[in-house]
Amino acid sequence: MIKKLSLLLLSLLFLQGAEALYAQGSLSSPSAGSLGFRLDGGVQYAVGAGQAKGPTAVQPMGGVGVFYYISPRFRAGLDYNYSRMIRETSNGTLSKLPDGGVAGDVYRDQKTHFHSLSATGEYNLLAEGPVSLYAGAGVGAIIAAGKVYTLGVKNEIKPGGAGNSIQITGHNESHSFVSPFIPVSFTLEYEFLPQVAVCFEAGYRFVIAGKNEFSPNGQAFGLLGLRFNL
Numbered sequence: 001m002i003k004k005l006s007l008l009l010l011s012l013l014f015l016q017g018a019e020a021l022y023a024q025g026s027l028s029s030p031s032a033g034s035l036g037f038r039l040d041g042g043v044q045y046a047v048g049a050g051q052a053k054g055p056t057a058v059q060p061m062g063g064v065g066v067f068y069y070i071s072p073r074f075r076a077g078l079d080y081n082y083s084r085m086i087r088e089t090s091n092g093t094l095s096k097l098p099d100g101g102v103a104g105d106v107y108r109d110q111k112t113h114f115h116s117l118s119a120t121g122e123y124n125l126l127a128e129g130p131v132s133l134y135a136g137a138g139v140g141a142i143i144a145a146g147k148v149y150t151l152g153v154k155n156e157i158k159p160g161g162a163g164n165s166i167q168i169t170g171h172n173e174s175h176s177f178v179s180p181f182i183p184v185s186f187t188l189e190y191e192f193l194p195q196v197a198v199c200f201e202a203g204y205r206f207v208i209a210g211k212n213e214f215s216p217n218g219q220a221f222g223l224l225g226l227r228f229n230l
Helices: 002-026
Strands: 035-047 059-071 072-091 099-123 129-155 165-193 196-207 216-229
Touching: 035 072, 035 196, 059 216, 072 129, 099 165, 129 196
Parallel strands: none
Antiparallel strands: 035 059, 035 216, 059 072, 072 099, 099 129, 129 165, 165 196, 196 216
């Protein structure tokens, strides 16, 4: 109990000290023409990837970025993010063969690496202070590559039951694609040291998947990271 109260007291003193530094000018709003960079890590959901109707399992995600302040409240940036999707799907519906029996793919193991590049513009919705809330939008593209292992079955039934056969097949194939997307995001930042802010970003990518069956239709993500103003 004493340790918890001590940690709470230290946290309050730290926040009060940060506020005091900001009031004295040690923590200041970024000036027009200044640069910065960011480091992020978090999780992502891919919606509709690999013939899936719902969201996939959670995926780890990490990224870096640079940005330029056009004004103290508006900045433009370039971002790179990486994530990896591992998805297993099964199919319980097989196609009927003309002469009797069924055939089709029953299992798929998909592994895909996503490299995402985007250019965004962000506007701070809050007044000058240590806390900022940026709303952002832009354009980007997913450059993806991976492999898919598929297991299939074929059960042929002959008239009279003579010559019935069951075949099990498996094949491994590579896939790659490039899908453009439109990202939207909200980023909450708290500047706790001069030129350094901790931030939480939540957003969604509207992916233009085209005809590629492995491309997601959308990506929802949440990131926790640091922003450094130079």
